[in-house]
Amino acid sequence: xxxxxxxxxxxxxxxxxxxxxxxxxxxxxxxxxxxxxxxxxxxxxxxxxxxxxxxxxxxxxxxxxxxxxxxxxxxxxxxxxxxxxxxxxxxxxxxxxxxxxxxxxxxxxxxxxxxxxxxxxxxxxxxxxxxxxxxxxxxxxxxxxxxxxxxxxxxxxxxxxxxxxxxxxxxxxxxxxxxxxxxxxxxxxxxxxxxxxxxxxxxxxxxxxxxxxxxxxxxxxxxxxxxxxxxxxxxxxxxxxxxxxxxxxxxxxxxxxxxxxxxxxxxxxxxxxxxxxxxxxxxxxxxxxxxxxxxxxxxxxxxxxxxxxxxxxxxxxxxxxxxxxxxxxxxxxxxxxxxxxxxxxxxxxxxxxxxxxxxxxxxxxxxxxxxxxx
Amino acid sequence: xxxxxxxxxxxxxxxxxxxxxxxxxxxxxxxxxxxxxxxxxxxxxxxxxxxxxxxxxxxxxxxxxxxxxxxxxxxxxxxxxxxxxxxxxxxxxxxxxxxxxxxxxxxxxxxxxxxxxxxxxxxxxxxxxxxxxxxxxxxxxxxxxxxxxxxxxxxxxxxxxxxxxxxxxxxxxxxxxxxxxxxxxxxxxxxxxxxxxxxxxxxxxxxxxxxxxxxxxxxxxxxxxxxxxxxxxxxxxxxxxxxxxxxxxxxxxxxxxxxxxxxxxxxxxxxxxxxxxxxxxxxxxxxx
Amino acid sequence: xxxxxxxxxxxxxxxxxxxxxxxxxxxxxxxxxxxxxxxxxxxxxxxxxxxxxxxxxxxxxxxxxxxxxxxxxxxxxxxxxxxxxxxxxxxxxxxxxxxxxxxxxxxxxxxxxxxxxxxxxxxxxxxxxxxxxxxxxxxxxxxxxxxxxxxxxxxxxxxxxxxxxxxxxxxxxxxxxxxxxxxxxxxxxxxxxxxxxxxxxxxxxxxxxxxxxxxxxxxxxxxxxxxxxxxxxxxxxxxxxxxxxxxxxxxxxxxxxxxxxx
Numbered sequence: 001x002x003x004x005x006x007x008x009x010x011x012x013x014x015x016x017x018x019x020x021x022x023x024x025x026x027x028x029x030x031x032x033x034x035x036x037x038x039x040x041x042x043x044x045x046x047x048x049x050x051x052x053x054x055x056x057x058x059x060x061x062x063x064x065x066x067x068x069x070x071x072x073x074x075x076x077x078x079x080x081x082x083x084x085x086x087x088x089x090x091x092x093x094x095x096x097x098x099x100x101x102x103x104x105x106x107x108x109x110x111x112x113x114x115x116x117x118x119x120x121x122x123x124x125x126x127x128x129x130x131x132x133x134x135x136x137x138x139x140x141x142x143x144x145x146x147x148x149x150x151x152x153x154x155x156x157x158x159x160x161x162x163x164x165x166x167x168x169x170x171x172x173x174x175x176x177x178x179x180x181x182x183x184x185x186x187x188x189x190x191x192x193x194x195x196x197x198x199x200x201x202x203x204x205x206x207x208x209x210x211x212x213x214x215x216x217x218x219x220x221x222x223x224x225x226x227x228x229x230x231x232x233x234x235x236x237x238x239x240x241x242x243x244x245x246x247x248x249x250x251x252x253x254x255x256x257x258x259x260x261x262x263x264x265x266x267x268x269x270x271x272x273x274x275x276x277x278x279x280x281x282x283x284x285x286x287x288x289x290x291x292x293x294x295x296x297x298x299x300x301x302x303x304x305x306x307x308x309x310x311x312x313x314x315x316x317x318x319x320x321x322x323x324x325x326x327x328x329x330x331x332x333x334x335x336x337x338x339x340x341x342x343x344x345x346x347x348x349x350x351x352x353x354x355x356x357x358x359x360x361x362x363x364x365x366x367x368x369x370x371x372x373x374x
Numbered sequence: 375x376x377x378x379x380x381x382x383x384x385x386x387x388x389x390x391x392x393x394x395x396x397x398x399x400x401x402x403x404x405x406x407x408x409x410x411x412x413x414x415x416x417x418x419x420x421x422x423x424x425x426x427x428x429x430x431x432x433x434x435x436x437x438x439x440x441x442x443x444x445x446x447x448x449x450x451x452x453x454x455x456x457x458x459x460x461x462x463x464x465x466x467x468x469x470x471x472x473x474x475x476x477x478x479x480x481x482x483x484x485x486x487x488x489x490x491x492x493x494x495x496x497x498x499x500x501x502x503x504x505x506x507x508x509x510x511x512x513x514x515x516x517x518x519x520x521x522x523x524x525x526x527x528x529x530x531x532x533x534x535x536x537x538x539x540x541x542x543x544x545x546x547x548x549x550x551x552x553x554x555x556x557x558x559x560x561x562x563x564x565x566x567x568x569x570x571x572x573x574x575x576x577x578x579x580x581x582x583x584x585x586x587x588x589x590x591x592x593x594x595x596x597x598x599x600x601x602x603x604x605x606x607x608x609x610x611x612x613x614x615x616x617x618x619x620x621x622x623x624x625x626x627x628x629x630x631x632x633x634x635x636x637x638x639x640x641x642x643x644x645x646x647x648x649x650x651x652x653x654x655x656x657x658x659x660x661x662x
Numbered sequence: 663x664x665x666x667x668x669x670x671x672x673x674x675x676x677x678x679x680x681x682x683x684x685x686x687x688x689x690x691x692x693x694x695x696x697x698x699x700x701x702x703x704x705x706x707x708x709x710x711x712x713x714x715x716x717x718x719x720x721x722x723x724x725x726x727x728x729x730x731x732x733x734x735x736x737x738x739x740x741x742x743x744x745x746x747x748x749x750x751x752x753x754x755x756x757x758x759x760x761x762x763x764x765x766x767x768x769x770x771x772x773x774x775x776x777x778x779x780x781x782x783x784x785x786x787x788x789x790x791x792x793x794x795x796x797x798x799x800x801x802x803x804x805x806x807x808x809x810x811x812x813x814x815x816x817x818x819x820x821x822x823x824x825x826x827x828x829x830x831x832x833x834x835x836x837x838x839x840x841x842x843x844x845x846x847x848x849x850x851x852x853x854x855x856x857x858x859x860x861x862x863x864x865x866x867x868x869x870x871x872x873x874x875x876x877x878x879x880x881x882x883x884x885x886x887x888x889x890x891x892x893x894x895x896x897x898x899x900x901x902x903x904x905x906x907x908x909x910x911x912x913x914x915x916x917x918x919x920x921x922x923x924x
Contacts, residue, residue: 041836041863066884068841085836095832099390102436108415108477109436111392146389146628146643252637255659268877270849271824275831282632285625289437291692293815296436298390302832303632307824308874310633313623314462322875324661332635339638357827357839357849358884438817464817471816 013216014223016197021052026213027122032159035091036124037081042070044084046091049124056081063169063350066359079193082169083127083349087278088134091121092154093141095302099150099285104294114297116150122159126187128180129172129349131162133278135186139341140281150300159206162187166230168237171350173363176242179347181234192227199227242348242363243370244334250370251335255327259368264323266358271304273352273360274329279345282310305329330362389628392434392479393419397472398454403540406461407505409446410469411454412480423452426487427512428619428647432627433457433469434479441465442624442642444509445483449516455480458508458540484627486647488513488591489617497525497583501602503532503573503594507540509619509646510593518551526583528554532573532598535559536566556580573598574605585610593619596657603650613651620645620653637662666715666814669701671735673721673728674755674783678800679746680704680720686803693807696814712738716813718806719792722748724755724783736790741813744786745806747799747902751871754799756783756905785905794819799869799902802854822853825873826866829857838863845885847898850876850908867901872908882912892916 015023027034034049037056044056055078062069063082073080098114126134134155141151162183174180183190188207192199199219202208274280284303289296303310305328311318319325337345346362353361399411412433414420425431430444441463447456461470472478488510498517500510510529517527529548533539536559545555556576558569569576573594590606592599599618606616622634622641629643637656639645645653656662670680683690684705700710717739723729736742744750752759758766759782767774786792796805809819826848830837838844838860846865848857854870872878882895899913 041838042841043836045834045836066840067843068837070841085841086834090834095834100392102392102434102479104436108396109394109479111394111434111479113388113391141630144629144643146630148630149389255662266877266880268825268849268880269875270827272827272831272837272849275828281630283626284631284633285439287437287439289811291689291811293437293811302828304824304828305632305635307828309823311623313621318622319661321661322877328635328662331637336635336638340640355837355840357837357846358880437815464820467816 011202012219013200013202013211014197014219015191015200015211015214015216019214019216020198022214023124023210024049024051026210027124027159030210031120032122033119034122034124035088037079037084039070043068044070044081045086046084046088046123046125052078055079060167061169063171063354064359065171065353065361066356068354075195077166077193079125079163079191080167082165082167082172083129083351085276085351085355087276087349087351088123088126088130089137089278089280091119091123092134092158093137093148093151093281093283093302097150097300098297099300100298102296102298118153118157120157120159121154122161124161124163126160126162126183127165127349128162128183129174129177129347130278131160131183131186132174132177132179132347133349134160136279136341136343136345136347137281139343140279143341159210160187160189161207162190164190164192164231165234166193168234168239169350169354170239171353172238172348173240173242173350174348175235175238176240176244176363177344177346177348181238182231192230194223194226194230199223240350240363242366244344247344247366248335248338250373251331251366254369254373255331257369257372259365259372260323260327262368263326263360263365264321266360267306267322267326268358269306269308269322269325270357271306272355272357273362274304274306275302276351276355277333278347278349278351279333280304284310305332330365333362334366389481392432392440392481394477395433395455395480397474397476397478400474403458404538407458407540408461408470409456409458409508411447411456412478413454414480415477420452423455423483425449425452425455425483425512427490427516428487428509429483429485430509430624430627430646431455431457431480431482432484432624433459433465434481435465435468435472436479438464438468440479440481440625441469442484442627444619444646446508446511447515449512450519458505458511460505481627484642486645488619488647489589489649490516492617493517493589494523495525497527497588499528499530499577499580499583499588499590501530501573501577501590501592501594503598504534504538505540506592506594506598506619507531510591511541513591514548514553518548518553521552525587526554527552528556528580528583530556530558530573530576530580532558532560532576532594535561536563536568572601574601577602577605577609585615588615590616591618592616596620600654600658603654613654614649616650617647618650618653618657619647620657665696665698667700667710667713668697668716668718668810669712669714669735669739670699670704670718671701671720672703673719673732673749673786674724675721675746675748675753677704677720679749679798682800682803683718683745683806686807689803689807693810697810714739715741716810717742719744719749719786720746722751722753722755722783722785723780723789725779727778729780729789732786732789741793742786742790743794743796743809744792745796745801747797747869747871748783749786750795750797750906751903752783752785752905754902754904757900759783759905783905796821797852797870797903798854802856805854823874824853825849825876826851826853826855826857826860826870829853829855830860833857833861835861838865843888845888845890845895845898847881850878850881865898868899868903868909869901871903871906876908878908878912879915882916
């Protein structure tokens with residue numbers, strides 16, 4: 001037993017279930033707020049965890065366009081689900097945050113930054129598509145000449161513990177977007193769940209340091225084979241294929257395609273797809289004033305290009321129809337995003353398909369346009 | 375993931391925080407339009423503030439919000455910053471309620487500027503519609519300050535009525551300094567002897583310039599800019615010689631909120647000034 | 663400077679919206695400080711004649727007397743704002759529109775001859791020009807305070823027009839339709855309640871009325887696919903905002919009674 005205990009910097013090691021359970025106290029004692037999967041409101045959401053018991057042990061999710069259901073598994077897997085309605089966007093780019101304050105003084109208005117405590121998160125259970133989403137939002141919020149400090153601070157302090165998918169939902173298409181299902185980069189630690197523990201890949205010094213507080217074991221060849229098989233299962237289960245060939249030109253040369261009218265018949269313009277999307281970043285600022293009007297906070301809130309007044313300008317609306325708003329969302333996500341940030345804005349997580357109340361499937365919308373071309 | 379982000383943290387410190395600006399002077403221009411001379415109260419900030427013609431500031435009235443307003447004054451003199459404002463929405467109407475000595479917030483400068491280098495040695499035609507003249511005025515000052523470096527200079531200006539023309543008190547001086555001014559109005563009124571009609575007609579009729587050696591700068595409503603550009607193309611100019619200043623719902627001014635997108639462009643940070651070949655494919659799509 | 667004079671008028675309604683105003687005690691005191699409340703029968707016995715700077719109107723028009731009274735209120739008021747589903751769409755009482763109200767009266771009252779009512783319960787805007795509408799059953803007191811503050815500051819009031827879904831997501835409510843199959847009007851309803859009902863596993867009732875450009879047909883088709891009957895879906899639209907055009911047209915379409923009474 002002692003032989004197999006490693007103390008320093010393993011590249012890949014094995015963590016028993018009991019040791020994995022100790023991970024929570026290790027993270028918490030190091031000052032991290034652990035965020036990970038837990039069951040709430042009939043779904044697996046990302047919330048604050050205090051122990052292994054908060055994980056969705058023995059539960060999985062079944063997903064199809066417009067439908068999500070929690071289902072019992074026939075084993076005790078802790079990460080035996082795919083992705084839920086929440087994403088890490090909620091922690092890194094909060095739904096509501098205060099940007100600045102204004103106070104009226106005798107010398108007039110004074111302005112200052114709204115100093116908010118930056119939580120130190122340990123994200124546990126990040127999927128490959130979500131690692132890709134974080135990388136995309138890194139570019140959006142920190143990759144240009146202007147850096148969003150709220151995102152930047154939260155992100156730079158976060159510890160990322162990824163967990164490889166071992167199954168897929170009908171809505172998944174990460175293989176088409178080349179973002180998964182295998183976690184390849186962008187994590188401190190990456191786990192693969194086996195019945196009696198976890199295979200752990202260590203990618204950074206921060207990850208190694210966490211692991212140094214835990215007893216790890218050498219990976220046996222059997223465990224390695226098992227882990228490979230578990231990860232391959234996810235690959236094999238992905239049925240959805242999405243052809244992204246020349247997608248930018250395809251969409252931008254079809255801005256007047258009748259399919260936009262067709263999808264507008266179905267789209268509710270309710271904003272759900274943009275809210276669950278792990279890369280959508282639109283926001284609005286609201287003035288929140290006290291009753292005297294002398295103390296005002298500028299509050300940034302999630303907004304959506306599906307909202308009617310989002311494109312308000314000079315007393316008019318630029319995108320004054322559901323057709324135009326859906327077209328904006330889809331062309332931005334899949335085409336103009338590439339111009340802006342060098343990658344697609346889509347990671348193939350399928351959330352927008354599952355969580356659309358009427359089950360609109362963006363891959364089908366694009367396919368319809370593509371088929372009409374050929 | 376400490377390694378991937380964090381390098382630019384020092385830049386991020388104050389992108390959301392406005393600086394206090396004091397209203398120095400308010401000059402009525404035309405009905406519903408006034409020019410506000412603002413000065414930054416912090417001496418160091420005022421000292422270091424510079425802008426390029428075509429750029430804008432976000433002016434902020436706490437409780438009402440922010441509004442993107444182009445600088446309309448002389449970039450060589452940043453002692454006070456001129457902003458010509460049309461009273462249109464909540465923010466600008468709140469600004470209208472302020473008086474000299476009052477304070478407001480200012481973030482900026484933001485956005486791209488008119489292509490000064492491209493204009494050197496060329497004829498320059500500035501085309502403005504209505505309240506589209508203020509964003510061009512800083513460039514007029516800049517061109518006239520170095521008049522010898524350019525060929526012919528024309529301002530083609532269209533307004534709804536003769537009474538809605540801004541900066542008319544400066545026209546004599548501009549003419550004297552070498553700017554040809556042609557004007558038109560949509561609706562005439564007693565005493566008006568100039569053109570009646572739309573701005574692109576002024577360009578169609580303009581003579582005495584070599585289209586191949588000319589840069590055209592346009593600022594006005596989308597439709598006016600498209601028709602003016604079309605007239606220029608018909609005169610033999612190319613899209614690469616035409617520049618436009620576009621407007622969309624600019625809120626954050628730094629490309630992070632998503633509101634002002636037009637195709638792949640964030641109007642606030644990739645614009646507002648674009649070369650026409652870059653923006654025209656998107657400008658002509660209805661509701662994009 | 664004289665304080666603006668505020669009046670609160672009640673028409674056919676349950677008083678709930680006025681109570682929302684009274685519920686906002688702290689804010690109301692500060693509002694009362696900036697305003698002079700000169701007519702508010704629910705709260706004070708002071709009843710001064712017009713003119714009024716701001717008139718808040720609760721309730722719908724359902725009697726000939728009220729139809730005449732609202733004209734006078736309009737003449738007396740500089741800024742007239744309707745508050746609540748009754749005033750903005752006709753209220754729950756608009757369910758009687760097109761039905762036989764004489765029959766209802768016979769069923770309810772011993773001597774229906776004393777009752778004088780109009781055939782229809784209609785929103786205030788059907789009778790006079792309305793300067794601003796505040797939706798909800800009841801209204802959101804914070805929105806009301808925001809509107810009054812805006813008016814005092816000379817700004818156009820800002821009340822969000824987005825769907826209830828956006829608020830569910832901002833507050834972290836998992837979609838009850840997708841995760842639990844619960845029918846919900848949230849996607850086609852204007853926000854204003856901070857998505858209250860879905861957070862208690864109840865579908866949205868549409869209290870704040872249809873969102874602008876709401877796609878009712880798509881949502882109700884989905885509800886049908888999910889097993890709801892046309893009658894059930896139509897019933898769900900025949901609530902406090904049954905007479906709001908988008909809800910009214912769709913509930914009629916579902917029952918194949920285009921333009922005809924229920």
